[in-house]
Amino acid sequence: MAEVYTLKIVYIDCDERIWREAQVSSNNTLASIGYxxxxxxxxxxxxxxxxxxxxxxxxxxxxDFEIGEDECLFYVKFSQLKLKVDDKLGMLYDFGxxxxxxxxxxDIQPMPKxxxxxxPKITDxxxxxxxxxxxxxxxxxxxxxxxxxxxxxxxxxxxxxxECLWDYxxxxxxxxxxxxxxxxxxxxxxxxxFDEYM
Numbered sequence: 001m002a003e004v005y006t007l008k009i010v011y012i013d014c015d016e017r018i019w020r021e022a023q024v025s026s027n028n029t030l031a032s033i034g035y036x037x038x039x040x041x042x043x044x045x046x047x048x049x050x051x052x053x054x055x056x057x058x059x060x061x062x063x064d065f066e067i068g069e070d071e072c073l074f075y076v077k078f079s080q081l082k083l084k085v086d087d088k089l090g091m092l093y094d095f096g097x098x099x100x101x102x103x104x105x106x107d108i109q110p111m112p113k114x115x116x117x118x119x120p121k122i123t124d125x126x127x128x129x130x131x132x133x134x135x136x137x138x139x140x141x142x143x144x145x146x147x148x149x150x151x152x153x154x155x156x157x158x159x160x161x162x163e164c165l166w167d168y169x170x171x172x173x174x175x176x177x178x179x180x181x182x183x184x185x186x187x188x189x190x191x192x193x194f195d196e197y198m
Contacts, residue, residue, distance in 0.1 A: 042129025
């Protein structure tokens with residue numbers, strides 16, 4: 001029987017100012033969990049990422065080195081990890097700038113019959129998202145500057161190539177869930193399309 005995992009996802013080194021609580025299915029692959037993190041934290045999703053648990057790092061397929069299916073994000077399901085409440089995973093996005101996330105299992109429940117399509121979903125959170133190619137320390141400085149001035153003056157380029165004002169206080173849970181699955185789908189296509197040519 002499928003289960004629902006409740007995750008607390010925290011952007012590391014940013015004083016827990018940017019975080020999410022999410023519910024996912026035990027049938028989700030680690031890749032799809034990664035796509036959800038990239039989507040809900042508003043990344044441009046153009047860097048590699050990996051997820052680590054219990055001494056094993058799960059990677060995206062790469063033409064430069066071969067990885068087995070048991071360590072490939074595309075093939076490993078959440079249920080295969082035999083996770084328990086309080087277990088933690090780590091996610092690293094952008095190997096150059098190193099955007100890091102802690103993913104903690106806070107609850108595991110049987111999935112209500114017929115509700116599989118409801119997941120993933122974001123149930124709580126704080127902070128608009130992260131800034132690509134910007135360290136957590138730099139993001140935290142921008143947050144502190146916004147708090148001090150009472151408004152943000154920082155602009156960023158969205159995934160739609162629009163320049164927008166970035167204000168960490170602009171997190172909207174309802175909007176997040178309306179957009180989440182569509183954004184995840186686009187991110188998945190971006191990471192997986194190259195796999196056809198390998």
